[in-house]
Amino acid sequence: MQTIIAISGSLRSASVNTTLLNIVATRLPSGIEYSIFEGIADLPHFNPDIDKGEPLPAVQRLRDRIREAAAVVICTPEYAFGVPGVLKNALDWLVSSGELNEKPVASISASPLYRGGDRAHASLSLTLEALGTKQVARVTIPAITTKLNGEGQLTHPETLQELDQLAQALVATIQP
Secondary structure (H helix, E strand, O other): OEEEEEEEOOOOOOOHHHHHHHHHHHOOOOOEEEEEOOOHHHOOOOOHHHOOOOOOHHHHHHHHHHHHOOEEEEEEOOEOOEOOHHHHHHHHOOOOOOOOOOOEEEEEEEOOOOOOOHHHHHHHHHHHHHOOOEEEEEEEEOOHHHHEOOOOOEOOHHHHHHHHHHHHHHHHHHOO
């Protein structure tokens, strides 16, 4: 069974980014194992001096999950025109170990602002390029709060279609 691991760049319990990753799960065909990695808050601040020998348990969990996945999807908010520090920190832990090298990755940014987190998305894309990923799909979602109903469900048809296309592009890279 092919697996896709998802990473939310937000630690908020009611994160729109995590909600979007849960929606992506509903757009995937059967036979794909999909889960959201819950451990980025547990990662220590990246420091190459402590990344020698046996990795710290939280770092090893992240690396193992990425290594075992056929593909990755990342959804990020935009903070101060960039990706949140916690997401960048998680990606920094993958630089020297190479789990993302040649891995298919889809990325999403969502913002309540009209630009859709495009600056965070641009920053994330540069980091993913540096990590050697195969960026297979990119979606920016502006004015996300206007596209959710009172229960937090995405009701905007065009955005749902974009997430469908993202899921299809990701699956196409991992299924023969």
